[in-house]
Structure formats: structure tokens, C-alpha cells
Amino acid sequence: MRRLLAGVATGALLLTATACGSSGDSSTDKGSSSDKGSSAGGVTTVKVGIIPIVDVAPLYLGQEKGIFKKHGLKLELTPAQGGAAIVPGVVSDQFQFGFSNMASLMIAQSNGVPVKAVVNGVATTGVKGKDFGALVVKEDSGITSAKGLEGRKVAVNTLKNINDTTVRESVREAGGDPSTVRFVEIAFDRMPAALDSGEIDGAMAVEPALSTAKSQGAKEVSSSYVDVSDKLTVAMYFTSAQYAQQNPKVVEKFTAATKEALAYADGHPDEVRDVLTTYTKIPPKLLPELTLPKWPADADRASIETLRDLGEKDELYTKTPDLDALLP
Template identity: 40%
Template sequence: MPRRSRARSVVLTPLAVLALLGPTACGDGAQPDAASPEELTEVTVGIIPIIDVAPLYLGIEQGFFADRGIEVSTQQAQGGAAIVPAVVAGEYQFGFSNIVSMLIARDRGLPLDLVAIGARASEDVLDDGSGQMMATDASIGTVEDLVGRRVAINTLAGITEVAVRASLDAQGVDADQVQFVEIAIPDMPSALTGGQVDAAVMAEPFTTLAARDGARPLPVSYAAMNAGAPFAGWFTTETQAQEQPEVTQRFTEALEESLRYATDNPDEARAALDEYLDLPDGIGEEVTLPGWDPTIDEDQLRRLAELTAEYGFISSPDVLDDLLAG
């Protein structure tokens, strides 16, 4: 039987995020670096409640973190833009975010270090488990029909907006003619059926839930932006990495083992969704899984940095060098 470390989950509210941006934003949240054999070092990890973070829960269940003396608590947030300030403030020791939010934070002088790739796009522009545009309106049959429409994304100026802009540009559609609406991913299926938005870029398992309600995919996705490439990752701060190097190393090793285990055991990864999501029966068996190779490849990340700079969210693609410096 694998040993388990307890995973406690708390939802981060918008007011809590705002509070974290106050005077404590340069705190390090330091804890003892090494745990005794009898004790587990507690770390708090900020996550988004989507399929991409399933390996973390699977690794907790398999005992990969406990075996390295770490007890993981999780806190849920709407997107990487909310998780980044919480990690910088020391409220969390580690976080999951899209790479774009990390690049923006680094460009603004926030000391983030990427420790592992967290998810990769699929090779299918119509079936990307982490970022796929879905629409229910019968009048939207092609990407040209998105002009003047409302499109839901989980956070503005993040990976999804970059992906939509890149996908539309490649197909000759002016993304500035699309109205972006910020909606949490779990709320997107109901926003579609309720008519709040005309299309939504969502992640599994909510893509499958939306499809059950009649939503159809459009060729706007993370895969359409950069097929097979990494778009999200796990990160910490320079302070955490420098002041608690052993904890950071042990966490990273456990995380990498979790990601590889999820890759090799997809059915278990699907089952792990029930650890942090309340889903109808059978959904986990239908979802499209992302790629979970944790290897950091600078060449693969460079294209995303170039797009992020092209759309004006960072000053230069060279910001990537700072993110990878740790």
C-alpha cells in the first residue's frame, strides 16, 4: 500500500488574492528546511481545479511526497494570475500556473522560478484537454463567426488569451474584434448554456461536460497555438529555492515522479479527478488528458515567450531566461 500524505484543499477567494498584494508581497513564507524522520514538512500549493493538476493528487495518494518528508496542502484559485501573487507573498510555497502568467510576473520583477513543466498541449486542434474553445450557438460554425462575439477565458492576459489570439491570427481573424469575458473554468459550461457567452475556452473535465450539453469544438486551442508544446508549469520563488533548497528539491523530485506516474498510468490519473472535483459518474473515463512530461525544454518554451511579447504582455521574449535561471 502506498503511503499517503494528507492533502487539504482550500478555495482562494478574490478578496484573499487582493489581500496578498499588500505590504507582505515580498515575504518568503519560510518554514524549517529539513523534516525529521518523524515529521513531515508542510507545504502549501496553489492549484487550478482542472485536469492538469491531477498528477499532484495522484502523487500524494501514491506517497511520493510523504516518502520525501513532505505533507501537501492545496488551495484552489481561478487561474495562475491569482496563484502567482500568493506564492510571491509567501502564502504558498509552490504553485501551478500557465507559463504566460509566470512570464508576466517575471517581467514585472517578481522572482519566480519554474521547477517543472506541468502540462502540454495535444496534437489535435479540435481535442485539447487543457485549452479548447467550445460553442453551443448554431450560428457559430467557423472562427470567422466569432467576430463581435463574447468569448469566455479564465483570466485576461494569460495563456488562454494568447492562445486565442494566436489561433485566430493564424486563421485570418482579428482577435481585437472578439470580446473577452473573464469566467472561472468550472462556470463555463453553464455560462454557455445560459447564454452569458457565445464561446468559451475551457479545460477538462469541463470540456466533456459542455460537450454532453451540446457544445462543439472550434479550431481555437492550445494545440492550435503550438501543438504538443508546454503551456503550464509548477513554480516557486527565488527566496523559497534559496532559503529552503532541500525542501524545494524534495518537492520537485516528488512532483516529477508524480507527473511521470500519471503519464504511465492514465486510468489512475482519471480517477484522481474525484479527489478535488465533484463530477457526474463516468466523466473521468471520457476526458482528454494533457501531456505530463515534466522536462523543461527552453526551445519549446521560446515560441510561447515570443507570442506573449508579440501581443504586448511582456517587454521581450528574453524574460524567459529569467524564469529559467533557477
């Protein structure tokens, strides 16, 4: 993955200065893309790479409630398995914006990939046992804590990223040796079945996969995000440095609209649960069981610094990420 991102960084420097519009209501150009959008009906269409999990519900809800339209934007949302896949898509102009966990963004930034976080994405609830992401095992596994996963096979959605780093911290806190955990890459929506079949011993699952797994008999042994920080900023929305420089008005609109959508989602949990049925495989009967994350307007830098330091222990970076350059 590091070689891929480094290659993307090099390629990005060779890209022409053409900004990437879509085939929707309007397109963007090198300079005042938002002005060009206004001349085509007042709405600029932007493509956003996302992961089909609870984290991005504010975008779907904001689109449904007209929040983005009010700010002159229309979103085209494209699913991917993880932030590591979305980063190259943004830098190569496939997407104007993307959703990515902080580890993927810091890995990219440390490799010289020109990414720029623009607005907060999602945060832990800060409550152990009541978070939207958790390390789960089968009920009859005999495993009672994260330490019990020493030498076992644990699923994460992307290898060498935020979820194996946070699981290692959970194992470490429980008195275990995190270096012995065997991580395998499985998409979130496949984790419940893989756990139920015995293909894996544990999974770092997030909603709605977390509730699905629990409905099939899985039990939680650790709230790994909370183990890192009770204010952990798990992910943010980002763009490329080139796009941010060439399209400041679009970035400004996206940031303002997303902050409004985050606040709306935080205040309307029932509507969040409803919108999940439009883009995830969550069975409607499980909606009341979902644990929703927090959607604060601003990222928590201290928690990101903690995650950065853990990533350095795991040798995720070629050099220490420059948070001043990465964060808004």
C-alpha cells in the same frame, strides 16, 4: 493585474527572511528547512496553490500513492481560479509552491516579481481535436471556426493571459481579426453553464469543464494550445526566488517528487480519471470522455519562447521576460 503584480514584487523585497511553514506535520525555516522537517517526524508540509482542473491531477495522485511522502513531503493543496491569483500567494508566502500557466509566470517575471519555475506542470497532447483544452461554441451557433468569433464574447478563466493569447492565435490562423474578440473572465467550472445559457458565445475550456460543455451540446472549433505549438508547455510549478534560495532541499524534494508523480499520471490514465472525482465537479459518467493532457518531465523551451513572442504581440509584458532566470 500588472499593477498588482508589480506591487507584490515591491512588497516581496521588503518581506522578512522568515520562510513559510504550515501548521501541519512540520515547518520550514530560513536555512535547512528539510532538516527541521526531519526532526519533526521526517515529513515537511508545504502549501501549494493549484487550479481545480485536470492539469494538477498528478499532485493529487502522487499524494494518494505516497510519492510525496516517500520524498519527505506532505502537500496542502489550495484551489484558486487561475495562475494570476496564485503568483501573489507564492511571493507573499501564502504558499510555498504554486501551479501557474506560463503566461502568468512570464508576466510576473517581466514585472520584476521574484518567481522561479522549478518543475514541469502540463503540456498539450499536440493533436488537434483531441486536446485537453479547446475553444468551444454552442452546437446551433452557426460558428464553424475560430474566425466566427470575431466580434463575439469569449470566456477565459483569467483576462490578459495564456487563454486569450492562444484564442487570438486560433482566430488569426483561421483568417480572422483577433483584436475584435471580446473576452470575459469566467471560472472554468462556470463556463459550460454560461455557454449553454447564451451568456457567452464561446469559451476556452479545459478538462473537466471541456467534457461537461460538450455533454451539454457544445462543439469544438479549435484546439488553441496546439495552434500555438504541438509541444506547448502550458504550465509549470514554481516558487519564489527567496524560498528557493533559503530552502533548496525542500525545492529539490518537491521537484523530484513531482517528476515522479507526472510520470505515474502519464502511465495510469484510469487512476487520473478516478482522482478527478475527489477535487472537481466532473460527473462520474463523463470520466471516460475526458481527454487527458501530457505530463512530460521537462518543459519545452521552444514552445515557451513561441508563447512569449505571442504575449509580446498582445502587450502582456512591461519588458521581454528573461527565460534564463525564470526556467529551471
